[in-house]
Ligand code: 5CA
C-alpha cells in the first residue's frame with residue numbers, strides 16, 4: 001500500500017539531542033539511544049470513517065518523534081499499518097450497503113490527504129492488513145507449533161499464558177483486563193477458551209464475511225493484534241525503539257502484540273518503549289467513531305480552515321494529556337499562527353539561537369510541544385514589541401518551526 005508524499009524537512013544548524021519519553025511499560029522515562037537507524041511503529045487507522053481530530057492528534061504526536069530523530073541525525077524507519085479488514089469496517093460497510101474494500105480505500109485515501117495537509121511525514125512502509133495475510137499465516141502456524149496457540153471450532157486463539165511477560169505493558173489487574181478486552185474487540189465471554197483474555201489470531205470463515213486461504217489454518221481472516229506484529233517484525237524486527245498509538249491501545253492491543261512477538265521469538269522486549277497519546281474528547285466524551293461525536297480534519301479543511309492552524313491547535317496540548325476540542329482551541333491557534341507569520345516576514349529580528357535550542361530541548365523532553373510553542377511565542381512577542389537586528393533570524397525561526405514542529409509559516 002502506498003503512503004502519502006513527504007514534505008521537505010529543512011536542516012538546522014547544530015544537532016538535536018536524544019529523545020526521552022514516558023514509557024507505559026515501566027511507568028517512567030526512558031531515554032532512547034537508537035543507533036544510526038531509529039525504528040518506530042505506529043498503529044494506523046481502521047478505515048471505516050474519516051480522520052477525526054483524535055486520530056490527527058495521535059499521528060501528529062508521533063510525527064514529533066520522527067522529526068526529533070531526524071534532527072538528531074538518525075535514519076528513521078517508520079512503519080504504520082491500515083486495519084483494512086476487521087469487524088467494525090465490515091459492520092459499517094454492511095450498514096451502509098457499501099463494498100468493504102471500497103469503503104476502506106475511500107477512507108484510507110482521505111486519511112492520506114489529511115496527513116499530507118497536516119504535514120505529517122509519511123511512514124517508510126505503509127501496510128494493509130489484507131496485504132499482511134501472507135506474513136500472518138506462518139506466524140500463527142509457528143505459535144501453534146510452539147504450543148502458544150490453540151483451536152476452538154476452527155478459530156485459532158493465542159494463549160496469554162505462553163508469554164511470561166504478559167501484563168508487562170499495561171500492568172492492569174485481571175478484572176480491568178477483562179473489562180477492556182470486552183470493550184475493545186475481545187471475546188472474554190466465549191466458552192471453551194483457556195483464558196478469557198486469550199485473543200483471536202485467525203478467525204475461521206463465516207458466511208457473508210471475506211476470507212482467505214490460510215494454508216493449514218483453513219480459510220479465514222487475521223485477528224487484529226497479530227496483524228501489527230507481523231508487519232512490525234517484517235519491517236523492524238524485535239526490540240524496535242517505539243511502539244506508538246493512542247492510550248486506548250495499551251490494552252489489549254499493545255499488550256497482546258508484545259506477547260505474540262515475545263512468545264514467537266523467545267526474545268524480550270518487542271519494543272523498547274510503549275508510547276501512548278492521550279485521548280481527544282468532543283462535547284464531553286472521547287471522540288470516537290462508534291459514538292459519532294466527531295470533528296473531521298477533512299470537514300475543517302472544506303470549511304477553509306488552514307491545516308497549519310489545525311496542527312498548531314493539536315500541538316498546543318501535551319501529547320499525553322486527555323483534552324477537549326472546542327471552537328476556542330481552533331480560534332486560539334489561528335491567532336497564534338497570525339502572530340508567528342507576522343513576526344517572520346521581517347528580514348531581521350531578535351536572536352534565533354535560543355529559540356532553536358528551546359524547541360529542541362522541549363521536544364526531547366517527552367515531546368513537550370506546548371513548551372516549544374511558548375518559546376516561539378516569546379520570540380514573536382519580542383519581535384512585535386521591539387524587533388531586533390539579527391539578519392536572517394526570522395528565517396532561522398521559520399525553518400526550525402517547520403523542521404521540528406511541522407508548522408509551515
Ligand atoms: N487500526 C487500529 C490500530 S492497529 C485502530 O485503533 N484504529 S483507529 O482508527 O481506531 O485508531 C487509530 C489511532 O487513533 C489509534 O492509535 C487510536 O488510539 C487513536 N485514536 C482513536 N481515537 C482517538 C481519540 N479520541 N484521541 C486520540 N487518539 C485517538
Ligand code: ZN
Pocket residue numbers: 042043044081228253
Ligand atoms: Zn496496531
